[in-house]
Amino acid sequence: MLGVEIPGRGTYELEHLVLDVNGTIAEDGHLIPGVKQRLQKIAKLVQVHMVTADTHGRQFAIDAELEMEAVRLERGDPSGGRVMPEDEQKAALVEKLGADHCIAMGNGANDVLMLKNASIGVAILGPEGTCVEAVAAADVVCLSIGDALDLLLTPRRLVATLRR
Secondary structure (H helix, E strand, C coil), rough: EEEECCCCCCCECCEEEEECEEEECCEEEEECCCHHHHHHCCCCCCCEEECCCCCCCCCHHHHHHHHHEEEEECCCCCCCCCCCCHHHHHHHHHHHHHHHHEEEEEECCHHHHHHCCCEEEEEEECCCCCHHHHHHCCCCCEHHHHHHHHHHHHHHHHHHHCCC
């Protein structure tokens, strides 16, 4: 658990990091340099969860590289059954883990609800672009995933950004 006291906002007891994969920790289906090393350190502080629609079809390789398994989003059911939309599936994962104890990071339209529901939402201005709604839903906006992950490794940065 990572405890962070932010003046004017209270104390955050973060137990989970929920990460979108494509566009956030991966570019064109390949892990962004520096992510693996940071996640190895962060995994000693909080539980790390990846969530993906596997847009580029490379999630098994990313799972193997990081030695963890991503939660894969359900796709539409060809038999006509209702499948929860991707954004709702991501938000449901945050809720299941305990939104008050989650920090979430993402860049896309399907990350908006996840960013809103998490205790702290971080929008990443990554190489694949960032949805403006994700920026509006976030508590913090970072120029790169490295900068965002470093917020957990150096929590005073979160304090400096979010204090009132």
